[in-house]
Amino acid sequence: MSHDSGNINDFGMDTISLAGPLEAKLQAVRNAGFTQIMLAAKDMVGHPEGIEAAVAAVRASGLRxxxxxxxxxxEGxxxxxHDYKIDIAKSMLEMCHMLGCxxxxxxxxxxxxxxxxxxxLVKDLRKLAMLAIPMNIRIAYEALSWGRTINEFPQAWDLICEADMPNLGLGFDSFHMFATNTPLADLDMLDPRKIFLVQLAxxxxxxxxxxEERIATARHFRVFPGEGVHSEALAALVTRLxxxxxxxxxxxxxxxxxxQQMPLATVAARARRSALWLGEDVLRRSVPLPNQIRLKR
Known part of the structure; x- marks a missing residue:
């Protein structure tokens, strides 16, 4: 691992970007110098040897x-x-807890x-937060840009404020913000302590x-920060946050x-390049033009 990996500790990969078995994904992420990983329920339940084996693999990887x-x-x-979804929520919380997440x-x-x-909606979010308290789990609520009622982060923020639970906060995804053209200035209404997670793409x-195009783009055509056409907007977003x-x-x-059709190490290397750009260039304020990123690394 090279000496500059310290600058990428704030950034993590997500298993959804990678193909293959969980152990191979964890290894690739680790080898690229990352210290954290975002997991999906299917990483656990899809493990051929069961959930316990998945948990053991995550623990063994040393990744947070x-x-x-x-x-x-x-919600709603x-x-x-409603009863069915409460059941699903309990099961998700249980798996989250098993992971030490x-x-x-x-x-x-x-x-x-x-x-x-x-x-x-407020009552349901409050109920979910209550279920999570005994397990010491925080709930990050994210506005999907095709959500039925809540589709921009200021709306999600209003519900979070109204629910007023210590372990309920905002999950923020740059993709949805760009897709809905929500103004960057709207970030100023947020309390940074109640932003629980920022997802970037x-x-x-x-x-x-x-x-339809928004959903297709979100599910199939995202790229790492610095690889697409919104690099300047992403840099401005991270700087603002x-x-x-x-x-x-x-x-x-x-x-x-x-x-999903590329070798794990190749994809993880792309993610690493993104993390270095954000960690070193953007957050240290010497922002290069996005089209020079690829040449430099």
């Missing part, structure tokens, strides 16, 4: 678990659907069966014309079908 994802379509349901990511509901009533086009006082984790939330 940034967070566990993702609880979907949770009633009756049987302190953060569960939940993204805003896209369900047509969910109400848009604010009081109900870029993509290759400036404009997204429909919700730092200026606000955010000192938490940054995770690369990069869903990309091409990366």
């Amino acid at each position: 678990v940034t967070g566990f994802q993702v609880l979907r379509d949770f 349901l009633s009756g049987h659907l 302190r953060l569960l990511l939940i993204c805003s509901s896209t369900s047509v069966h969910a109400t848009g009533d604010n009081q109900t 870029d993509f290759m086009w400036t404009e997204i014309k429909s919700v 730092h200026g606000l006082g955010y000192r938490g984790d940054y995770s690369f939330e990069v869903f990309n079908d091409d990366y």
Whole structure:
């Protein structure tokens, strides 16, 4: 591991960017100099030897678990659907706890069966936070840009403030902010202590014309920070968050079908280049032009 890896400790990879078995993903991330990894439920339940073996692999890797994802379509349901989702939430929290992970990511509901009533949404988020307290888990609530009611981070922030739970905070994803063109200035309303996770990704086009295209881009065509067309915006975002006082984790939330077909070490090296750009150039303020990043490394 080279001497400059210290600058990437604030940044972590996400298993969704990598193909192959969990152990190989963990090894590749570790070898690239990262100290943390974002895990998905399928990393656990999909392990051929079961959940305990997955937990053992994560522990053996020495990587810190940034967070566990993702609880979907949770809030705003009633009756049987609500009970069903509470069950799912308990199961996710249980797995999160087994990993020794302190953060569960939940993204805003896209369900047509969910109400848009604010009081109900607040009550549900509060209930989830309550369930997580005994396990010492924090809940990061993220606005999906195609969420049914909550689709921009200021709306998610309003619910979080109203729910007023110590372990409920914001999960922030740069992709969704760029997709909805939410103004950077809106970040100033946030309390940095209540931003629980920042996920970063870029993509290759400036404009997204429909919700369908937004979903397809988010799920298949993201790239690492510095690789897409929003490098300057990403640099401005990270600088703004730092200026606000955010000192938490940054995770690369990069869903990309091409990366799933590349050797793990190659993808991890791309992520490392991103982390070095953000950690050394952006946060130390000497921002190079994004198109020079690739040549330099």
